[in-house]
Amino acid sequence: MSKIAVAVLNRKGGVGKTTVSVILSEIALVRHNRVLAVDLDPSRNFSDALGFMKNYFRNSLRVKSTLEDSDADAPEEWIVIDCPPNLDDDSKHAIDFADIVIVPVRPDFFSLSNLGIMYAAAKKSGKEKSQLPLVKVGYDSSVMTKIANQLISERDYPVAEELPLHKHIPYNITSGRVWSTGLIARSRQPYERLYEKILTAVDRLNSGVTGINEVWTDRKEDEAEDADI
Numbered sequence: 001m002s003k004i005a006v007a008v009l010n011r012k013g014g015v016g017k018t019t020v021s022v023i024l025s026e027i028a029l030v031r032h033n034r035v036l037a038v039d040l041d042p043s044r045n046f047s048d049a050l051g052f053m054k055n056y057f058r059n060s061l062r063v064k065s066t067l068e069d070s071d072a073d074a075p076e077e078w079i080v081i082d083c084p085p086n087l088d089d090d091s092k093h094a095i096d097f098a099d100i101v102i103v104p105v106r107p108d109f110f111s112l113s114n115l116g117i118m119y120a121a122a123k124k125s126g127k128e129k130s131q132l133p134l135v136k137v138g139y140d141s142s143v144m145t146k147i148a149n150q151l152i153s154e155r156d157y158p159v160a161e162e163l164p165l166h167k168h169i170p171y172n173i174t175s176g177r178v179w180s181t182g183l184i185a186r187s188r189q190p191y192e193r194l195y196e197k198i199l200t201a202v203d204r205l206n207s208g209v210t211g212i213n214e215v216w217t218d219r220k221e222d223e224a225e226d227a228d229i
């Protein structure tokens, strides 16, 4: 299996970057991969959450707070990079380093208004837009969701997955339990799908395919988009 480097980034705070980083790491670990977790956010939420997980995955999880180019040669199969809510040099380095950058977005204007700058930075790193797909978090039947969906389709942003809002995730954070083990099997499905899609996307990139938009688009998403119109 090829090595996977995935960063999770949005300049907007509180959109779910760390949650996605933790759950992707946990899925990779449960599937018997080793994970190098890179926590670039000084708040250290990712490291703290993984601190609890270290009790379960002592030998296969390594956590650090800086990203070096030499990490490309790390022994771990997965590198998960949680970025701070800004586009500083560390985040730009993460864009440059990662195969795929997951961009969680809430259905609000500020989640979406800064994406142009991020895509411009990605272009400088030679990354295709399709390597930075959005993940919609908490998109529902509200007017704000409708407006956000319209903006996303007008700007032709790739969308990898939709994640619902879960009641119990914050409780698990406060109790210090591994987050996604608190999710019932059905709630885990979108995260598992995202994980699988990242695998497929990196496989395709490694075999020389550049446009990977079709990896992100599946039937369920098409139906969800249709339902919103």
Ligand SMILES: Nc1ncnc2c1ncn2[C@@H]1O[C@H](COP(=O)(O)OP(=O)(O)OP(=O)(O)O)[C@@H](O)[C@H]1O
Pocket: 012, 013, 014, 015, 016, 017, 018, 019, 020, 041, 043, 045, 084, 085, 137, 163, 164, 165, 166, 167, 169, 170, 173
């Ligand atoms: N799918 C979800 N369902 C319910 N709550 C969620 C979900 N994703 C994230 N949250 C909650 O939203 C809050 C912010 O999430 P998180 O810390 O992952 O965002 P972030 O983008 O990493 O924030 P920051 O920019 O501050 O680093 C947390 O309390 C988290 O538990």
Ligand SMILES: [Mg+2]
Pocket: 017, 018, 019, 041, 045, 046, 082, 083
């Ligand atoms: Mg965070």
